Amino acid sequence: MRRRKRILLSGTLGLGAGLVFASTQVPEANRPNVVIIYGDDVGFGDIGVNGSKMIPTPNIDRLALEGLNFTDAHCSAATCTPSRFSLLTGVHAFRYGARVLPPDAPLLIPTDILTLPKLFKKAGYSTGVVGKWHLGIGDGENKVDWNGDVKPGPLEVGFDDSFLLPSTNDRVPCVFLRNHRVVNLDPNDPLYVGKTLKSVLVAGSTQYPDGKKNPEAMTFYRSTHDHNGSVINGIGRIGYQSGGKSALWKEEDITDEFVKEAEAYIARHRNEPFFLYYASHNIHVPRAPHPRFQGKTDLGYRGDAMVAFDWAVGKILKTLEENGLAENTIVIFSSDNGPVYDDGYEDGTTVYCSMEEADRGHDGSGIWRGGKYQIYEGGTRVPFIIRWPGVIDPGVSDAMVNQTDLLASFAELLDVELEDGEAVDSRSSLAAFTGQSTVGHEFMIEESFALALRQGNWKYIEPASPRWPKGRPDVPESLYNLEDDPSEQNNLILSCPEKAQAMARVLKEMELSDGIR
Structure with a gap:
């Protein structure tokens, strides 16, 4: 990135110098665990406390009633990869030209910059990630060897443990990745990933139907606009894959698998401070909630997937309680961008056109205009809840805050000094995040x-x-x-x-x- 002039909050922009509040730093012996539960395409109005009447979210609502619910909180961007990049780096994604990544994209986060997990490691924490990654894997110079060590990835940017969808659930490869290795991969059925069918036509590996040539193979439901590469589990994907049949995930079980991994991570680290980034794939397309969640709403698979996500939130909260960790754990709930309806799959959800023509009477953006991909408020104004029992008083805050600021805020909380050039867009909002102030940032x-x-x-x-x-x-x-x-x-x-x-x-x-x- 080319060198540019630095803008300081106290500069000459006429936006004010901000407020300085008393420190909320905690002694090292009492440092709280931190769990970030990150939804995918979950809009401001998709949860009960923010006005949803058609999707039951009792666990998320409970979290809000026990914590601080923000009404003017934002992800950094209206699309997933840029928001995830900014959340973990404290840098606006446009500075790195970040876009939504294709399946074979290299690691987007430079391995030599500060990240949220690296910050926690500096403070003596164990760090783990479970869920959707979608920030690229590999160095961009060498083709990723999916049959060997798959890296660089989350471990190289600060996580000690990872269990992932390497990209996202509408893209290949449709396998889980634990640390550097594909889970349950049969070496006799090697895995290949590419942009074209020709690039993965390797003798000896399982071949999957091409959705462009064989649309009838999309038996789960049909897909549109480029979600018609390799057809896996009856669903068309972006990109092509061959091999890895024994490692394929089952769509309906992904939520259960992620919850099991999160529960196990919490139990393993209950005697030491930890940071867990739980990046759910719900409610991203293709939506395929487990049968026990199907029909729980009148909104089709999108609504039912949100019920599944709420269940996962409840399981994580229960695991913290069972391990005696609830009182000393900061739980943050949010989303990577605003809502989207039929985003490439014909799953029965109404196409988003306007607030008046939203999903059968439910509008995932609430009163805010737009949603995913859009620069209007509905694109970035998302649910944002922070619970820290005994420290943060329950309530509602209208302070303007941004996920990009979590890194600087945790740096202040944990007394970790940010060096010049680190997390350059992250400004501490610790006073607002902890409810000490109702004033957030003056600009964003x-x-x-x-x-x-x-x-x-x-x-x-x-x-x-x-x-x-x-x-x-x-x-x-x-x-x-x-x-x-x-x-x-x-x-x-x-x-x-x-x-x-x-x-x-x-x-x-x-x-x-x-x-x-």
Whole structure:
């Protein structure tokens, strides 16, 4: 990344110097465990405490009632890979040109930068990740050997233990990866992954139907727009795979497998401080909830998958209680971006068109406009709950906070100094996260295929830029006052030109800077 001018919060941007609060640092002997439960495509309005009437989420609701529920909390971007990158690095993904990754993408996170798990390791924690990765694997120079050591990956960026979907559940390979090895792989049926069918046509390995040539093989349900590469378990995928039949996951069992791994990790580390990043694949497509969850809502597989996710949250909370860890564990619940409905699979969920035409009366974004892929509030304003018994008083906070700031906040909590050039977009929100202050940040960047600037209740969206891929809808330059217009219906770009121009200048300076911390 080329060197850029650094923007400081106390600089000349006219955005204020922020507030400084008393330290909430904890003694080393009493350091809390930390569990981040990260949903996939779960919108602000998909949980009961945020207004959902059609999806029962008793475990998530309980977590909110016992913790602090944020109403203006954001992931960094409206798509999954960029948000996960920023969560773990404290750096906005656009600085690294991060996009949603294809199945064979190399590791996106540089192994020589600070990450959230590395921060915890500095503080003496064990670190583990269970769930969806989708941040790339391999060095980009050598083809990944799926039949040997699969690396670099999570272990090289700070995790001690990992159990993963290497990419995501709509992409190949459809196998689990434990640390550096594919689970249950038969060496007589070697695994190959590629962008084309020709690239994986290797003699001696199991061959799977090509969804483009044999759409009838998609027997689970049909898929659209590029989810028609290798057909595995009756479902079309992005990309192609051969081999690895003995290692294939079963779609309906993925949630159960992840929960078992999380339970085992917590039990193994109950006598030492640990950080667990539980990155659920729910409610990402292809949605295939276990039969015991099917029919639990009137919203088809999307609603039922959310019920399965809520069950997983309950199992993790129960495991903490059974191991005597609930009182000294910070549990954070959130999501990587806003909701999406039929995202490439014909699973019976209504295509998202507008709030009035949402999923059979349920709108996963709540009152906020848009969802996944979109620069409007529904794209990044997501559920965000923090529970820390005895430290954080239960309640609701409207402080404006961002997942990118978790790294700097934990650095403050654990008394780990951030060096210059580390986590350059992460600013401590510890006072807001712990409920000591109702004031969050005065400004914040939102990212989709364009950038937006939140400055209090004002929101400026830049016009379509070169980062927008072909086929994405054009969004005009926009200015909204969310206090008067929370659903972003009244564009003030013409009536408040000076405000728009000032915010546009600030956003451009931030974009070209080395960081905003």
